[in-house]
Amino acid sequence: MVKIEKKSNTRFQIATVLFILAIITPFLLSLASSKSEQYWVIARPIPSGSKITLNDLKTIGLRIDNNEHDFLASSTNLNGLITTRSFLANELVDVRYLSDARESRLEEVSVAVASSDIPMKTKVGDYVSIFLLQDAKNGELSSPPIRILSGVFISDLDRKGSNFGNTISLSLSLDQESVPALLAASSRGRLVLVGKNG
Structure with a gap:
């Protein structure tokens, strides 16, 4: 009798753990997928040909589904890069419009x-x-x-x-x-x- 009770107790514990995992897993997956990343945003209008300083930038948390974008994460060092077009305030920094090939005039x-x-x-x-x-x-x-x-x-x-x-x-x-x-x-x-x- 003792062996039968142990088996059913073990099965009950395994079933309980699987049930809890079945409930928690979708929640954890949705939480992980909705986590935002920090991106660089222009803090004030900048003309074409300007050298970017840290005063020109701020960060914003965004969740972008498509990984194939040209926006720069806040971990990227932009200090000293040159803009090749004008940027407006609160615009995401697009790598296609930055250059370090020439000095700002x-x-x-x-x-x-x-x-x-x-x-x-x-x-x-x-x-x-x-x-x-x-x-x-x-x-x-x-x-x-x-x-x-x-x-x-x-x-x-x-x-x-x-x-x-x-x-x-x-x-x-x-x-x-x-x-x-x-x-x-x-x-x-x-x-x-x-x-x-x-």
């Missing part, structure tokens, strides 16, 4: 413009054209506006100062060869920024 320049010389809807990440306006002095004829640069990326914009005066500070990201033209124009007259509509 972009430099950031800080300028101040009158609040009336920049469109109200202009924001960080926009591209603008810059014109030079030379005001007429001592009865001279005014000269027509001169386009100094076009396709200039706005990397930072501070409208807070316009509350206390009429000046807006902004940082522009442009090719290093264009910097002297911009600085010379800012000393000769007013800079007017013209944005693209649509």
